Amino acid sequence: MTHIEVQEWTLEGVLDELARIDNSMHDRHFAFILGSGASFSSNIPTGKDLAQRWLTDLHLRECKSGATVEEWTKTCDIVSGGLTFESAAEFYPQIFERRFRGDRESGYAELEKHMDGKSPSLGYTLLAEIIQETRHKVVVTTNFDNLVADALSMHAHQSPLVVAHESLVGFVRPQLRRPLVAKIHRDLYFNPINDQVGVSNLEEGWKHALKKLFQYFTPIVVGYGGNDGSLMGLLNALELGDIAGRMIWCYRDGSPPPILAHEVLIKHEGIKVQIPGFDEFMLQLAAKLVPDFDLGRISERTEDLGKKSAERYRKQADQLMKSLAQGTQEQLNTRKVMAQSVQSRRSWWAWELEAAAQLDPVEAEKIYMQGLSQFPDSPELHYNFAIFLSRIKKDPDAAKLMYQKVLELAPEDSDAIYNYAQLIFEHDKDFDKALALVERAMALAPEDPDAFGLYAEILSEKKDFSRAGDVYRKAVRKFPDNAEILLSYANFLSDSLEEYERADKFYKKALEIEPDSLTCILHYSKFLAFQYDKPDQAELLFQRAFKVDPNDSALKEAYAGFLKMQE
Template identity: 25%
Template structure:
């Protein structure tokens, strides 16, 4: 009921946490501390700690003291045990040192950092001296809380949608914590004002709190009647023993939730709000990054000492020479494999050549041999940026297997992180990491940061410019700016198929149909990458005049039947546009999108008549000129050919160039070839 009312009513709340919340994190409650300190007092005064409870009640004149209510004597006992502020501060520091947040704090951090709910629960008031709330938000959510550790900073207490607020009403263990009755007699004006401001439009949830603190009670009693509009919740097995605080709860018509265990109560919230489960990935990434960097830096320093830096000019010359050997194999997988095996003994010390060989094997789907070659290349040079990026792309091929996707993504990110760290000015590595963060991990903030670094490293890198253009319109909706970046990328390399495919999708959406058709058609006619051809055909089918749709479907079906897919590619902008234009086969488009991008079975397409209708093969009789072939007429209608649309069509696709050792938004590894 509570979660439903919060979600439906858009209600905001603040938490008020007491010492009971930190017990499972290893911090002793006030009652236990008091008993420990009284035992120590008696031992110091009498030489033993026997019957210390009775001794404290009678000999020390504390009528009514008992084991049950020991926590109520906290302020008096700590002053007696540690008579000056410095001793009290050191005692508190020892109590909270080296404590890790338990599950209840994990749930609280997940709630405070949740994209949909965080802004409604991102304020915490606490009488605790520990840092468990702030530690939990950073450790588990990678979010820095704004902590107000001292009353002099209370005027700066301001939460935001992205930054939780933690207000320590009695100070911090390291900054004059308030313990004694005199110190906690009343909250400062600054702290009371912060409480008033933050509770003006929220409800308040008490957890793990005893209610013995008079200063807090007085501050709450002075809140305006209009404050706390979303109510007060007292989460505890018992009502507070302090009569003044109990009266205030009654006046505020507080809801009593009879639950005493903080972790158990937070577990219920975890389930009702469907929050994420704990994940060790962040800690694993930190550990792996430290290990990788430690090894890389040692290798780098070792190379400097030995002075064994490679002659890059010599490597490039040999690479170009050896490439001619593979081109003679004309793309035959067995021939290429045989050539590589013959020359392997001469390649073993050259990471560049081994990386190129691995790319060939990946292209021909000889994955076991490719993985072996990537491993050999990285044994020669563990920090080779291009090989690391290529190996990441190799593993990304496996990401479509949903059950292995998290494991694959971790492996890919680690390889790309090594590539970026080994050469932080390598625009290709930085751009690839940016694309991976956005398209696969959906971390657009991190992607934006890597794009900035990539463009700073090389502002005229065509791949980075094109990839950033795609990011701009898809993620930020900045179509005009994206157009400029696409144009710059095309000026530098007008025949890169990934850029042509992405640019065509955006141009169709912005109604520049001539160029959109031209670029998509170039991809269909010339690209050796079936994934890019599939995407471009989807755009053409979604936007093309109705009388050609059967031909697009014929080519789409051929690729689908071959098992070609583009996992997680976003066709939603194209689908929305097609729906607005009342596409006659919008249901087929939606089903096709699910098959291509979301692993839906291809059988679902059989229900559509157009998908099952046979269409003539796009093959002409011998002797037909390219300019008048059926494929050309389909890809370039007369009105487009009259405007020069045929210029970008490539008629030669025989090259076996493996492309750059990298990956892009859908593992594109080729560029368009110029038309004959």
């Protein structure tokens, strides 16, 4: 069979064909078969590299004749014949067994050393983009690394189903709700299959699962040498017609498909194509398959995700610090530990945590000032200091100056603009200036419900009820599950428009979303007690509020007024 020539296409022809199939055959999917060559640009050695390193180790241990490693390899008896230093990849499992004979765990440790801490290359990023944005969501790999899953995670794409052991093959099926990564030689941490018997034989469960899969998925082979008998044995055993469409085998110059791969391609009428590399191929394929493909947009989105993750981390730490302000001695000790953990003062955030750890506002202000002297261009530290001046020190004029400094340093910081607008609204009662600021915040962060709520609240305070109602209705449609928006709209309907039946409806909706929110319970109970004249319902809600926080001063004051009204 090997004398028959395998069809070879140009890369442009292959990309054009894949794009045509993607556009016109919506029941056809692509499955990417990846080998160690795909991970090379992620600084993970290929199977050939590892095999040659291990031959070098064995030569150092065993050669006593002074022969070179190339000469010694030909006579080392690792296999019966045919092994050369250049062909090491073909005998990877036998070399692994000899190199780590008697201490297989050290072999796994060697693999971990080469794979731990490696980041997905551009090719994996683009593969993740294809998986996320198209219907082509299957990867079958002989690799032990986690680069596919890592790439999907890094770019906030849907997490894949990773089947890293033959005991889980029951989860591999053609109809998938999420991406699939089938690791047929197991995962790096699940006793990876590296021995000759395991690499040469595919477990029966995998044979059945992959046969069903390839009936619906066209295999695109990238970076796979085809030197193991397991996957190649399965592909060779499949009948003509068991694979959907033409199998495509990508290879690099100097690394043509092996004889067994040629036999598989001829049997299934597949094609081979020379590519410049994994990253380059994935770039060109993504440009063909991904709608509105934009490499710059991927970069910007990834950068934005990193910033948001860091910001979320800092906010959670800040919130934890603030929640420990008035607590037990154990909580105060935790607060000190958090502050001490960043005493190096190498970042603006270290100063922020140290300031937040202070129970004395005077000491906190001193720390903020010291931090700003070291980081005078930090909009984040200026922003946090502005909040401190406004909410803790109760110095709105100083806070306004600090917000102005923030906006000089970061004019598109929507959070700073929002908080500055709120201060202008509540302290200065300058409705027009506050509205203009909120409009800027909404333009920069159109998905921020707080900005919508503040905008409507300012309009309501300005007695522009018609515009306020329009904004509230838009906000309720845009954020139907936001209890704060629903509660604010309910307050507007009851206090400004006196539309009590509609207000009651939105108070209930807010409470359904956040049933344990003291704010929601208290506002609704006051509405029932003082406006809607439902004293029995109000009493039940007041008691519910006391179960949430029996010491809340606003609750006590409202309930006392309710009881007095009932006398």
